[in-house]
Each structure stands twice: as C-alpha cells, then as structure tokens.
Amino acid sequence: MTRGHKTNTLPETAELSVDGTRVCCMLCIEQSLMDSLARDPWMLLKSFNSHQKSAIHKRSVARLHEAERQAAALCAAQEEETRTFTVLGQLCVADSHIPEKPAVISSAEKMMWEDFDMGDITFDAGKDHSEILCQQRRDFELKASEYGVWDAADEPPEFVDHLDADKQCDEAEQDDLLADIMEAMAEQAEICEDTGDIRSPDAAQWSPYPSKLLFLLDALDNLPRLRISGSLMKMFLWLLREVGVKRVPSFDGLRKVQKGLRKESGIPTIHWMLPKGNAFSFNDPCALVANDWANPLVCSQLKVYPVIPRDGVISEIWHAQKWRHNLDRHSLSPMYDDGSCHYYIDEPAHLRSGGLVIPLQWLENEADGKIWVDVWEIEVEGGMATINDGKTMTIKAEDLQGNMLDLQDTQSIPMWSPVTIAAGHPSRMPNPDRTLAEGDPLYVNLINVFGDDVSGNRTKAWNKHWNIYITNRNLPRKLLQQEFHTHFVLTSTHASIPEQFQGIKEVIRETHKKLVKVRHATTGQQIRFKINCNCGPGDNPAQSEASGHIGAKGNHFCRKCQVGGSQKSKETNEGFHKMFYAGDARSSEQTLALVESQVKTACLGVAQHVKDSQQDTGVKDGYTQYWIDVLIDRARALQKEQPQHTAIDIQNELFTWVNANKVAVYNSFLTLEGFDASCDTPVEILHTILLGIVKYIWHGTHTSWSVAQKKTYSACLQGTFTSGLSIHAICAKYIMQYANSLIGRQFKTLVQVNAFHVYDLVDSLQFALTKAVGELTALLWFPEIRNLEEYLNDVETAVANVLDIAALIDPSKIIAKIKYHLLPHIREDILRFGPLVGVATEIFECFNTIFRYCSILSNHLAPSRDIAYQLAEQEFVKHCLSGGWWAAANSNWKEPGPALRNFASKNPVLWTMYGWMQAELLVLGTVKLMPLKQGLDKKLETRIGLRWRETQAGKAVNAAMHDSAAQLYRCTYVVAKSQDQCKVGSWIFAKSPLPEWSADADFVTGRIVEILQDSVKAEAFVIIDIFYIAATRDEIFGMPMLLRRFGESGMLMVTSQDILFEYNAQHDCRQAQCTASGQRPLVQERVDSNLIEDFIEHKPLDRFIVNTHALHNAHLIQAILPRELTAPIPYAADRQAHHYSIAEDFRRSQETK
Secondary structure (H helix, E strand, O other): OOOOOOOOOOOOOEEEOOOOOEEEEHHHHHOOOOHHHOOOOEEEHHHHHHHHHOHHHHHHHHHHHHHHHOHHHHHHOOOOOOOOOOOOOOOOOOOOOOOOOOOOOOHHHHHHHHHOOOOOOOOOOOOOHHHHHHHHHHHHHHHHHHOOOOOOOOOOOOOOOHHHHHHHOOHHHHHHHHHHHHHHHHHHHHHHOOOOOOOOOOHHHHOOOOOHHHHHHHHHHOOOOOOOOHHHHHHHHHHHHHOOOOOOOOHHHHHHHHHHHHHHHOOOEEEEEOOOOOEEEEEOHHHHHHHHHOOOOOHHHOOOOOEEOHHHOEOOHHHOHHHHHHOOHHHOOOEEEOOOOEEEOOOOEEEOOOOEEEEEEEEEEOOOOOEEEEEEEEEEEOOEEEEEEEEEEEEEHHHEEEOHHHHHHOOOOOEEOHHHHHHOOHHHOOOHHHHHHOOOOEEEEEEEEEEEEEEOOOOOOOOEEEEEEEEEOOOOHHHHOOHHHOEEEEEEOOOOHHHHHHHHHHHHHHOOOOOEEEEOOOOOOEEEEEEEEEEOOOOHHHHHHHOOEOOOOOOOOOOOEOOOOOHHHHHOHHHHHHOOOOOOEOOHHHHHHHHHHHHHHHOOOOHHHHHHHHHHHOEOOHHHHHHHHHHHHHHHHHHHHOOOOOHHHHHHHHHHHHHHOHHHHOOHHHHOOOOOOOOOOOOOHHHHHHHHHHHHHHHHHHOOOOHHHHHHHHHHHHOOOOOOOOOOOOOHHHHHHOOOOOOHHHHHHHHHHHHHOOOOOOOHHHHHHHHHHHHHHHHHOOOOEOOHHHHHHHHHHHHHHHHHHHHHHOHHHHHHOHHHHOHHHHHHHHHHHOOHHHHOOHHHHHHHHHHHHHHHOOOOOOHHHHHHHHHHHHHHHHHHHOOOOEEOOOOOEEOOOHHHHHHHHOOHHHHHHOOOOOOOOOOOOOEEEOOOOEOOOOOEOOOOOEOHHHOHHHHEOOHHHOOOOOOEEEEEEEEOOOOOEEEOOOEEEEEOOOHHHOOOOOEEEEEEEEEEEEOOOOOEEEEEEEEEEEEEEOOOOOOEEEEOEOOEOOEEEEEHHHEEEEEOEEEOHHHHOOEEEEEEEEEEOOEEEEEEEEEEEOOOOOOEEEOOOOOOOHHHHHHHOOHHHHOOOOOOOOHHHHHHHHHHHHHHHHHHO
16 A cells, blocks of 8 residues: 555445556446446546546436436336437437427436437437537536546655655646547547538638638647647647637547648658668658749749849859859759740850850849840851850840750751860750750759757757758848748758768759759749759858768868868978968869778778878768778678688779669768869858857956956946847846856857957957957858958958967967868858858757757657658648649649638738748838827827927037928937938938038938927938047057047938938947946846946047947948958968967977976
8 A cells, every 4th residue: 555545445336447547437337427438438546536526426326316216117107209319428408499388208208218228320310509518518527527637636655745746747747638638528529529520611712721720720730939739739629619619620630631731732751761771751852942933922032043243242142153153054054934935055046146156154134134144156167167165255145036946947057067076065955954844944943951960859958860951042041041941851860961961862863854843933834943952051060071071170170171280290380370271172072082092992901091091181971981891891701701812802892882882882962963062061150250269269258357357347248339239138147147158149249349348358369359350250241242352351351360369379279179270261152152141050050949849749759750740741831821832633733722821911920930021121211200108098198299499400500401490200210221220329320411521521420319200291300419430440449430520519410311321339438437337226027126236337428439340230331431440450461470480489388398
C-alpha cells in the first residue's frame, strides 16, 4: 500500500482490471448511461471516487431503484403509442412536433422502451441542434470527471513536499490528459454530428477549402510562430461546437482535409536514402521556386537577366559581377521572348538592319526596363560566314527581327567558314534548351542555399539538427529579408549538410533535363525554368565544410585562398605580412582534384600520406573523408587477402570502383556546375563582423574594467541619443550584466555607439580599434553602392586599419583567428555579389525559431519527415493567402476562390503572422497631425489652430517668406525622401531654401524643433534649429562636427518636401565634460521605485558629432558630406614595414615564453 493514500474498497458493481490500475462501473453500463464509453468503459482507479459522486452515476442508481419498484407494472403499460423515443445515452427532450396534449406515458412503459433491445437496427428521427450541444456538454463533463480533471490534487506521499508534487503534474501530462479527453469527445462527436457534412454551400468561393471555417482553421493551425498542438486544436473544435457553429469538422476530419490539400496542391516531400545509409526527407525545392512564379504578388518582381544599374548604383546581386561577368552565360536565362518569337543564345538571329548576329547574354536596363543583348557579329565574305567572337557588342533586343527558326524557314542560314566550324559554334546550333522548352518561354532561377546546425529545442538542452533553407535569388533583397520568402527544405539529426545537399543537387540537376512547368501568374502563360545555385551563405564552419576545407584550425585555415603554412612560417616577417592579404585563390575544380588525389592515395592503404596532403594543402573534405577511411581499411584488407596482387593493382581496382560511384564518393557542392564553393561562400557579416571582430573588441574592453568603470559606462550607454540609429531600445544594465553572453543584435548596437562612451575607459590602441571597426561596419552595411571604385577603396582602407591596429594589440590573433583574415576577402565578395547585406544570414537565423516550433511539436520518431510535412503545409497556406496558382491532379491550374482572396487582402494581420510585411510606400512630405486629447467627458477635444507667433515659425530667419496669418496645426512626424519618419528632435539634412545658410548652397542640416501643417492649404513646414558642418573632423572621434554659426542659434523653415533624410548625432560630452551627475528614481514595473539611478546630464554646449558609425543612412551621409570628412584615413602609411616590425616583436615575445 502506498503511504499517504487510503485504501479504497470497491462496490460489487465495479469491476477491477487485471493490472489493478483501471476500473469499470457495471451499473452505469447496465443502465445504458455510458454508451459514449462503450468502446472503452474503463477509467483510472483514482477517478472512480469522483465518478461515484458524479450526476450520471447517481442517475444510474436512481434508475436501478426505479426499475425494481416498477418491475411489476411493466405488463400493464398503456396501449397508446409513444411519439418520442429515448435515445440511448441521452435524457428525453420534448419534440416540437408533439401534440399540445401529449399522451401520458407510465414509468413502466418508459422502462420498457429503455430496455427494448433493438439489435443492430438504429432509428434516427433527427435531433434538435440545441439538444446535441447539451448532450456534448454533458459528455464532456462526464469525461472530465472520469479522467479526474475536476478532482482536487491527490494527497502527496509523506516523503514528497508540495513543490515536488507540483512538478510531478507538469504541462506535458496535462496536455496528454487533455488529449485523452478530447479523443473520447471526438469519438462522440462523430456519433452526435455528421462530420462529413463540412462543405458549405459557397465552397467554390473558398476553394480549395470546403468552407471558410476550414480555411481559417488551417490558417490558424499553420501559423509559423504560434504553433498549436493537436490537443489545443481539439479544444478549439469542441469550443466551436459549443457556441453553435455549423459544419465544424472533427479533428480527424480536419487532418484529412489538410492531408488532401497537401497531396493535391501542396509542396511534395521527397524521401531520400544516402549511399552511407542515412535517411531523410526534404521538401522539393522546384515546387518552392515554382510557387514564386505562380504567385501574383511575387512573380512580377523576379529578375531573370543581369541588370544594367540605373545611374551605376549597385544594390542587388544582378547588378554585381557574378551574373554579369563571372558566371558562365549558359548558367543564366538563355532565351528572350519578344511576344512573337523566342530568341536563344548561341543561335543566329536576324537584325532589322539586315545583318546577322549571335546573341550571347541577355541584359535588362534598369532605367527603362528594356532588354539588351551582348552579341557577336556574323561577317559574310565570299559566301562564307564567320562569327567574329573576338569582339562583343551590346544592342537592343528590339533590334532583332527573326530567330533561327525564321532563318531556317527562309533558308537564310549561311554556310559557316572553317574558322567558325573549328571554334565549335555551329555545333551549339540550335540551342539544346530550345528542344527542352517545347515552345514555352524558358528561364533560369538561381537560389541561395543556407546550411547550419541548429538545436531543435527552445531550451538550453542541445538537440542538434542540420538544416537547409533556400531563398529565391531572382527576388530583390527587400523581399528576401522577410520570413515569408525563406523556405525550409530539410532537417536531419543524422545527415550533415554536404550529405543533405546530395539529394538537393540531384533535384537541381534533374531540372536541366526535365524543365519545371509553371503558370506565370502575371501573363497566364505556361513557362518553364531550371534551377542553378547562386551562393551558399552561412557561418564559417558550415562554409568550410561545404568547400571541402580543413577548417579554421588547419595550417591553411582559409577556405577562399591558400594563405598559411606552419606556425613558424607564419611568424616570419613575410609569412606574417601575407596574413593581411588575400592569397592565391582556391576553386572547386582545384579542391576536387586534390580530394581525388587523396582518394587515390587512400586506395594504397596508407593513411599518413593522406593526412600529410591534407595538412599541406588545407583540403580535407568531411564528406569524402568517410570514404577515404573505408578505402584505407579495404585496401589493407585486400593486401592481406590477396598477397599475390601488388599494391598498385589493388589501388587500381579500388579506384575503378570510385570512378564508377563518383556521385556517392565526392562532395556534391564541389561537383555542382555553375557553383564554385570557394568563391560562392561569401564573407558573412553577422558571424564574421558582429559575432567576430566586434565581439573580440568588446571582450578586450569590458573585461579590464573596474566596478566603477562599468557603472560609468552603463550610465553613458543608457544616455545614448538613439534617434536615427534604427536599433532596439538600449538596456545598458542588461548588457553589462550579461556582457559575456551578448547576441548579434546587441553587438550591432554597441558597434554604432561605443566610440562615444569608451574613449576615457580604454587605452589608446583599444579606442583606435573601436573607431576603426565602427567605421568598417558602417561601410559594410551600405544597402547600395553609388561609386564602386571609391567604395572599394574605402573598404580596403578600413579593413587595413582594423587589421593593423589589432595586430599591435595581439599579433597572435592575426595568425589564429580566421575572422581577421577573411576581412581582406571582402573586396572580392563585394565585386562578385554587391553589398554584403544581400548575402547576410540574419533572416535564416530568425527562421530557426519557426523550425524549433515545429520540432518541439514533433513526436521525434521521424523528425525529418514530420517537420518537412508541417512546413510544407505552411508553404501551401502562404501560397493560398497570396492568391497563388497551383497545378491540380488533372494538370489544370487553379487559384484560390474569390472569397478567400478577398478575405486575405482585407486582413493584413494574417500576412504579418506569416512573415510578409506589406511595403507601404510613404509619400515625401507627408505629415501626421498630433493626436487629439481626450476631455473630462471622455470625448476628443476639437482641434484648434495655432497662431503664427505661438509657434517656432515666427523665429525662423525666413519667416517673411510665408503667410504669417495662417493657422497651423502641430504634427508628430514628417516623411523624408529616404522614407524616414522624422520626429521633433531628429537630426536631418534638407534642401536649403536660403543659399547663404549653406556652405555649398545645396543643403542645410540641423535638429527638428517643430512640424506644422497649414489648416487651410495642403502645405506643411518643418522648423529646424540650424547647425553647420565644420571643415575639419573632430580630433578625438575622427568624425564630422556640428557647430553653431558664429556661436549663435538660428531657426530655419523648410517645406516638408525638402527633407532628405535622418541621421544620428551625439552630444560632444568629452568637450562639454558631461558626467553622470543626475539622479532619478529607477523605473521598475513601469513605475518609479524607491531606488535611485545616476544618469548623464548634458552640459549646455552646442557641439555635436555626426555619428558616421551609425548603420542607418550611412551611404547617404557619405554621399552628401565632403570626402575629406568621411573617407577612412590609413593608420599605417607603410604597411609592410608595420607588419615586419610587429612580427619581430612577436617572435621575441614568443622566445621569452
């Protein structure tokens, strides 16, 4: 007997199970009051006491007594027919069709009907809906009672305290209990209500769903960041029935509908088995990309050709060199559709002027949207045609008049010269893609493939999964920075990223043989596409693994170049100097050749030779290493088994097997056409800059501070002026409390403002490094590049400054830390991909949260499959919400019903919940009036106009230029040209209304004092407290200074349409000697506490610093200010001598250790 519990004596009417844990009430079963539990009449033993006290058991006892008392009267039942029947398991309810004077039914006859054995025959006269709801409520109460939900907590054992007892009743057990109850209730619901009748009369309006209710339930069930467990969904369905909603499906019915939708029109899930034996499931990337083409909100923004940037401004991948120059032109879209015929590259085309050309690469001019094309001219001489492949021209695509098919029809294909034939040009005619397209337009879609290891838990317990996500790189960056456009492909707890990519690569390669068909959502015509891989963003370990690289601990620790060597060689003057520059570039072709050489060496059975090669070259492919180990063991075994064969013979035998199984043996990243794993794994600014360089500096500063210095820094950081920074609210106390556990978001804040707070808390070198890193970070977060050469020079100088100063502080980190060495590779990545914010991984890291929500609701028996299914369902709901088309089973293309599309368009909250942020284009000069105050009567007060003299406008130096009799309203913000919402107190640049107030007569700058709207005219004005930009930088911070003209303040009125952009400026506390002299109550729980905190009190010195470390609008600040105020200044004039000197000092310090 368990201590602390009483011994329960069961009545004769109760039957105990064999294991003694469950009990069955035979009395209730005999009295037909437990039909709802007829499938499983057993209940937990601990719930039996509650059951005996329940109303249903008391009714069973009463019926038993009534039956005994009236048993003799059964034979004397009245002859009049009863017009109502008692349904098993329910109380009698009066029917509306019963006559006003119903016949009297004796209790004996009532018992007769209740005991009447109807066998397998069921009579259903229909039920009143309210009766059904009442019965379901009673059934739920019964279930809850039997499962002990309403019971008080059992008395805990004597040796368990109450806290431990509470822990025993954890959330998981409650969820399981709820699941058991709702499972039983779902079974009753199938009896009480026909769950098959879930299709509403207007089902076509909500296609592909049977009703609006099913659509909303599916949308609710697939919210990415608000995942709903099955038990909670059962509760929702029960609740809907309780409130009288019609056509509510059962839980199984809902799952059946969802499964059918996924099967008919969702994302297919592919089940894959690797040669190594690992199994996983992944969502078809072709279907994910096809959804973008079939989505009316997305397809119009897809770019299929390299783009000639407007005014030379580079902001997207298609502006950069990879698409335009580096990528094989056959890896881009090969065709142009002019509406009447299709032109393909490598085929002759006829010009309107009469000549012939060979199109090479299609281009789009961003300025006017017209298509251009690079061509070779065909020169005809003496009846022979020669393709002049030494000279490329660029012409308008509209100058083409006929394609190769037209030339064939008119027999105008020229005879090719021997030179052209020898060059192989005619062998590519016609373009093989024309045959694959079968008359449909054909395009190439490039994707980014992100892979990383992620924990499947939300807790600190590490539950390692390897995940792969993709984005459609034909979309602009502003869309790719939204979760809506990040697509989950697969997860596995067994297969690494290169292993997983093998399956994805096969799908990609298959699209080059069998093109993917899709309905273009804008034109309505069928198009086809194939997929190529653009780049592989990720953190450094993942990128090294994909590149077949040995990793950051190797002698040659860079995946992008061959810099490095032994520790001694890197400490020499020349070796140390080389660490500051990019070395000889690696390539996938070169890496694959080295891996093949290592595999061939492994076939000799000598492991040391393979290890030596890996150390000497830095090439060690983690995927192929498995097969290298297998081959070494196999070679040794064969040498023992077959001593008559030489080692070379065995090597040839094994290598023959390798050549026959290359797909299984070699890393798919290295063998994928159009993708160079060394070049196409760009430097990632989140992990390399924020979680790398910035983290190193932060650790080097705060770890040396005293308690008093930390308190001073915390007060300064909390006092930061944050307008124009676009950061989260600063919580300085939290940052200092968890200084060793900060994340990227906090480092992004610190790198923008730390220079203003640590100048007197660190030594000169640490402060110089803080400024250098802030300068570099602002450059790398440029969203667009207006002058490429100028920008690259600035980045090179900023990188050099960071490395040269860091080397003085700790030269060993230059040799040991890969994140320092990757900085020189930033220049080549910018040239290849454009601004590095376009290949940042923040959005993928954010998507990990969505993955975890799916992981924690999985049963973990088949996580790869279950999570893929769940996220495929989310993709389908997103596609429906945006009005996307899909191919039905009969290959006809369908779209969501008009009611569904209309509902989605009018409910932006759904878009937000699914990660789509509607781009609201703000109108330049728009202002928002200040909200009206609420009077004592709770009504809004009437807006009252202000007189001219009651505003700051009367103090403006140009006040005479405006109507002083106008009535004005105050406003909260004004929209700038940069789409900033500038408020009172914001620092802004604006077009100058008075040339004499601006040094260059183009712009003025200052702080907004007031924003006013004319009460009659559609005019708005901004009153600015004017400052001017000093001609020299601040000597300490190296940033532009904001000063008063002649030390006098002045106001200027500008129209709202003249506001250019907002920026961040900080008070020059160093010059003003501001201190934490202020004291105020510490706010806790949104109220003033009894504690006091210090804060910075700014001294009345009108001297401010333009924060050029701020990331927001950094590119606009650089464009508007003179170069001498913003361009990075080299730290070391002679870098080689600087590095040699550091290396010599480093070697001496190493010798003394």
